[in-house]
Amino acid sequence: MGQTPTEYVTLVSNDGFEFKVLRSAACIAGTIKKALDPHSGFREVAENRVDLPTINGVVLEKVCEYLYYNQKHAESKEVPDMEIQPELCLELLIAADYLDV
Amino acid sequence: MDDDLPLPLPRRVPHNHTLPRSPPPFTLLNPRYRTTSPTSSEPPLFSSDGPEAADVTNYQSPRNKKKRAGPWWDNSRDRPLERNKKTKISRNFDSGVYMMSECSDCSMELSSDPPQPPEVEPNSALVAQETFAERLDREVSHMTENEGRLYRRIIETMESNPDHFYDLDRLGLVDEDTKYLSLLKQAIYHPPDASVEIPSEGQYRSFIPKLRISLGHNSLRTLPSSLFEVDNIEYLSLRNNHISELPPQIGNFTTLHHLDISHNAIKYLPVEILRVLQNIKPFLTRAYDRNSLPSGRTDFTLGDLGNPLFYPRIPTSEPDWTTATTSGENPPQKQPWFIDFKRVLKIPCRHVAHHKHCPEKRIRSPKNLHQTFNIWEDPEALLEDPHLYMVSWTVVRYYDENGRVLDGCHPWPDPTPDTNRPIPIDSMVPTKDRGTIGLPATWFSPPSISSVPSLRSACLNTALKELESPAEVEKYLGDSITPNIKRQLDCAATNQNLIHSTLRECHVCGKEYIIPRAEWLEFWAHIAVDLVPVMVKVCSWGCVPGFIRDRPGKGWESWEGA
Numbered sequence: 142m143g144q145t146p147t148e149y150v151t152l153v154s155n156d157g158f159e160f161k162v163l164r165s166a167a168c169i170a171g172t173i174k175k176a177l178d179p180h181s182g183f184r185e186v187a188e189n190r191v192d193l194p195t196i197n198g199v200v201l202e203k204v205c206e207y208l209y210y211n212q213k214h215a216e217s218k219e220v221p222d223m224e225i226q227p228e229l230c231l232e233l234l235i236a237a238d239y240l241d242v
Numbered sequence: 243m244d245d246d247l248p249l250p251l252p253r254r255v256p257h258n259h260t261l262p263r264s265p266p267p268f269t270l271l272n273p274r275y276r277t278t279s280p281t282s283s284e285p286p287l288f289s290s291d292g293p294e295a296a297d298v299t300n301y302q303s304p305r306n307k308k309k310r311a312g313p314w315w316d317n318s319r320d321r322p323l324e325r326n327k328k329t330k331i332s333r334n335f336d337s338g339v340y341m342m343s344e345c346s347d348c349s350m351e352l353s354s355d356p357p358q359p360p361e362v363e364p365n366s367a368l369v370a371q372e373t374f375a376e377r378l379d380r381e382v383s384h385m386t387e388n389e390g391r392l393y394r395r396i397i398e399t400m401e402s403n404p405d406h407f408y409d410l411d412r413l414g415l416v417d418e419d420t421k422y423l424s425l426l427k428q429a430i431y432h433p434p435d436a437s438v439e440i441p442s443e444g445q446y447r448s449f450i451p452k453l454r455i456s457l458g459h460n461s462l463r464t465l466p467s468s469l470f471e472v473d474n475i476e477y478l479s480l481r482n483n484h485i486s487e488l489p490p491q492i493g494n495f496t497t498l499h500h501l502d503i504s505h506n507a508i509k510y511l512p513v514e515i516l517r518v519l520q521n522i523k524p525f526l527t528r529a530y531d532r533n534s535l536p537s538g539r540t541d542f543t544l545g546d547l548g549n550p551l552f553y554p555r556i557p558t559s560e561p562d563w564t565t566a567t568t569s570g571e572n573p574p575q576k577q578p579w580f581i582d583f584k585r586v587l588k589i590p591c592r593h594v595a596h597h598k599h600c601p602e603k604r605i606r607s608p609k610n611l612h613q614t615f616n617i618w619e620d621p622e623a624l625l626e627d628p629h630l631y632m633v634s635w636t637v638v639r640y641y642d643e644n645g646r647v648l649d650g651c652h653p654w655p656d657p658t659p660d661t662n663r664p665i666p667i668d669s670m671v672p673t674k675d676r677g678t679i680g681l682p683a684t685w686f687s688p689p690s691i692s693s694v695p696s697l698r699s700a701c702l703n704t705a706l707k708e709l710e711s712p713a714e715v716e717k718y719l720g721d722s723i724t725p726n727i728k729r730q731l732d733c734a735a736t737n738q739n740l741i742h743s744t745l746r747e748c749h750v751c752g753k754e755y756i757i758p759r760a761e762w763l764e765f766w767a768h769i770a771v772d773l774v775p776v777m778v779k780v781c782s783w784g785c786v787p788g789f790i791r792d793r794p795g796k797g798w799e800s801w802e803g804a
Contacts, residue, residue: 207697218784220693222753225700227708231718234701238724242697 150177151190152205158198166208167191171241196236203233204240211242374401388419396425404432406451407477412459417739420466426453427472452476452497457483465489467742473497481505481545489741493517502545509550509665510763510777513749519630519768544771548662552775554634554669554680554765630768634671634680638762638786640688643696644729645757650686669765670794678794685793688760693751693784702730703754706744711735733757748781755781762790 150167152160168174176185185191193201207223214220225233378397382390391413399408406429413419430449434441454477455469462483469475470491478495479502486507493514495501501518522542637652655665670680695703705715712731716723734744734756745754758779766774780786 204697207700211692211694211697214694215690215692218693219751220695220753223700225704227704230701230704230708231715234698234705234727235719235722235724237697237701238727240697 146177146179147189149189152201153190153192154196154198154201155194156198158201160201160205162205162208163212166205166212169208169211169242170204173240193240195239197232200229200232200236203229204236204242207237207242385422386419388413388415389422392419393422393425396422400425400429405454406431407454408456410455410457410460415457415460415462417463417466420462421468423455423466423468424471426455426469429453450474455479456481458502459483464740464742465492467491470494470742476500478502479545487740488512488515490514490747491742496521498542500543500545502543503549504545505548505662507550507662508546510552510775513776513778515774516630516766516776519766519771519774522768542771544774546771549664550662551664552667552763553664553773554636554671555666630766632764633767633773634669634765635790636667636669636763637682637686638760638790640686640760640783641758643698643757643759644726645733648686648688652682652684652686667763669763672794681794687791688783688786691784691786691791693782695753695755695782698727699730699755699757702727702734702756703745706734706756712738712744730756746779748785749778750780750785750787751782753781759783760786762786 146164148164149161150164150173152162152167152173154160164177168177173191175181176183176191177189179186196204203225210223378394382394385393392410392415395410395413396408399406408426429451431447431451433449451474453472453475455475456477456479457466458479458481460483462480462485464485465480465488467489469478474497475495476497477500478498479500481502482505484507485503486509488503488508488511490512491514492501492512493516495518498518499522519542636654639651639654640648642648652668655667668680668682670678672678702715705718706712709715709718712734716728716731719727737746737756738744745756746758747754759782761777761779764776764778766776768774
């Protein structure tokens, strides 16, 4: 507590992969934003680290890619499509629904 | 020597005269012997095998070449020789086009039965007629009752009706019965019958017909997708069905000159209808009637009576807007409101850049926006005048990702579903002299103007493209499905029923989506149709163009930046 929010936060998948992501990008996902809300008092706020026990490393990597893609194109008019592999899309869908993104 | 053994009687030499006399060779020349038939010999195979031809010397008697109608081994029937003397050319009823016997470009299955030989002489048109009917019966027998009725009606019309008017009314059709409508793409003009018709004017016409199709008084819920394969539809009637939304593919019917959608449940038309209307050019004569409405000056008609169509409500603080200024003495019954076209700032199609479907997307210099023609003062100018222009639009309704209206949006009228009365809706009209009329008291802006699709919808789009149907996606997801995903999949299934595709196409950026994030109505005027309510749906809040999203200022100057 009282810690200044860092620029990067760590997202951890259920198989132990850690992804360091810009805080502003990570907060595009509603669930992560709530977890990192400084007023919430969750453990995640102190550690700047969010454990995601339902998401595996492959899917979480794609989620991180999307978060940066979203941040990059937030202002632009012509947004290119992000490539989503068909074999990944259903797992990614569940993860996206969980993360509210 | 009496008991001499009697000598055996000498065997009698048979008399020559008891034997049948074989005719001597020379008797063949005698005509008396020509009646004997060669019973013991095999039937002659060749025409020269006959008894009268046994001798090369027989060159005096007339020799008839036998013409055999049957196979060489079947000599039982002696067909009359004169059968082939009269050659009658008649139209071949199974030309391969109607009945698909050639099956070259048709995926429809044909019966695998070998062709049965006709029971009677196959030389009359009556027999061909019979096989036509029989064949139709056989093909129809594989189908459901309604499908069969439709198929039969189409084939019979093709056969008998040279005008290509397909009266498919009152067949009790529902959406599932309509797959054989694609048969209509095989319709051609009847080729001229060379044995009957004298070459005349129009003999060398194109075989491409102008189809007129009437599907009235059925139970269709949408425009059948099988019709999209058919080109050259000139007249399409969908009267008295249960259609609630026309699919965007209606924009492909660019040859359409009459569209009748009366007595359905249609509230608005898709933006793509503007593509049809754009092809309808006005034509004017010198003797322009100053007192008549400009409508009726084209060869296009749109029947839209009896639908709960939106129409713009003009604020009552502007009383002169509601006077019947354009309609002369007899205001048409259909039009529940009247607008002063003289004062409307006409925004021609080519200036409205936000529609993907407008072929000319560019906005010219802002000055051109004010360039309007007064058709009442200068009818000649109508030829240069945009014949299709936007008159007014409504406020935008924004949705969240699951299709719920955002809090604070300007409310839209919610009509009761069972009335077919037109629905009034507040709309904004830009004018030349008074700025924009009809601005609402409050103005709602969306929380963000990002155009990035959410990860959820991006994944769902991929899944729907890879898998067959929303139900299959649901099956794969199993227990991990959430209410939000279920809701989106349900919307995809609704899309499939209404527009024959699970994904819609954004009218501004062209991306695919399931649930629109924003929609608004635009009212377009065309000189052939009074006013068309057109619903624009977009895939993200960022796709709403600035001049629709932002509150208009007092005059049009604020609009120029759009």
